[in-house]
Amino acid sequence: MEKASLISPEVKAMIGTEKIFSSLEEVGRATIRRFAIAVGDPNPLYWDEEFAKKTSYGGIVAPPTMVFELNHNLGDEISEEDGGYSDKILLPPPLTRFVRGGNEYEFFKPVRPMDKITVKRKISQIYEKEGKAGPLVFVIVEISYANQKGELLGINRETFVFMPGKES
C-alpha cells in the first residue's frame, strides 16, 4: 500500500507564494555595531567611520551576513507565548516540528547605515524525502534583500526541515 504524502493540497498551494516587507527606517549604525559586537567581530569597518572611509568601501558597512537577519526588524507582532513572530512559515499538522537544514547566501552589495531595506520572501520549493526516522518535508525559502534604490544586496536560500512531532 502506498503511503499517503505529507504534502497535502494545502501545503502544495504554499509553493510560489510571496510576501514583501518594507522597512520604515534606515538600518542605522547602531544596528550594525550591535550585530558586530554580538558576533564578536572586532573589525573597525563595522563601527569606525574614519577607518572605514579609508577602505575601498568608503564608509561603514555591515558584516556580510547581517543583511540576512534584517527581516526580523520588519516583522509584525511578537507572540508572548513563544517569543516568535506571528508571520513565520508553518505547515499544518502533523508537520509541527522543524529544524533549520541549511543556508545558502549570495552577497551582491554590502548594507550601509542609510539603507532602507525591502525584503521579498518566496517559498520556492516544498518536497518530501524519507529520513532515517521517518518522512521529512523540506521547505526552501528564498529571501531577497534590496535597498531604497532598488539595488539587490543579497539573497538567502534557507532550508527548513519539517517533521511530524512535538511543536518546536
Place this chain on the structure above:
Amino acid sequence: MESKDLFYEDVKVGDTIPPLVKKITLVQNVMYSAATWDFHRHHYDREFIQSKGFPGPFVDGQMFGAFLTQMVTQWIGPKGVLKKMGLNYRVMAFPGDTVTCQGKVTEKYKKDGEQLVKCDLWIENQKGEKAIAPAYVLFTLLSKEIQGGKV
C-alpha cells in the same frame, strides 16, 4: 585590528584558513537575539525549551554564518569580496559550547575578469562533532598585477 590583504597569487589549493575559535555564552546568545530582533524563547528560556524536548536554549544557526564570515574576512582582508557562502547544520549548538571554525582552499580560477577562490568550511564543537558541514565560501581577491586598481 590590522588585517593584511591577501592576493590571488598568495593562495594555493590546499592552503588552510587560520581557524577561529568561539566560546558561545548565554549572554552572547541573547546579544545576537537582540541584535537581530529575534526574541524567540528558543534562545534564552530554559524551561520553555525543555518543555519542547530540547536540552536547553540553543544557538541561532545563522550565527555560524557570521562566525565563518569573520574567519574568512580576517584572513582575506578588506579588499577580498565575498560572493557566496553555503552551510549545512549537523548538530545543534548550545551556550557553553566552544566551536572552531576551519577552512581549506579547494579551487582558484579566473572568470569574467575576476580572481575567484573557493574554500571548504566546517565548524567543530568541543566534542569533535561537526556542527556545520559541509559548508563553502566563494570570494574574489585582487591580483598583485592590478594592485591599487579598482575593487
